[in-house]
Amino acid sequence: MTETQPHELSVDEVRERFLKHIWGMIKYWETADVYDPSLHGRLEGLAFSCMSAFDGGTLGLPGFR
Secondary structure (H helix, E strand, O other): OOOOOOOOOOHHHHHHHHHHHHHHHHHHHHHOOOOOOOHHHHHHHHHHHHHHHHHOOOOOOOOOO
16 A cells, blocks of 8 residues: 555554654654743743643544544
């Protein structure tokens, strides 16, 4: 099965996509030109991004248990 064919994601595939997304957010907040460049401001932005991902707002994954 190729990557472009639709298929049900395995637990490992969901985990891999989720962690890849989290690492991408970490990299973004580490280097972004943001309104509050302090460490606290960057961590607050990262926390908000993580909460959005957990809520399903930014991560294109199907529902899972």
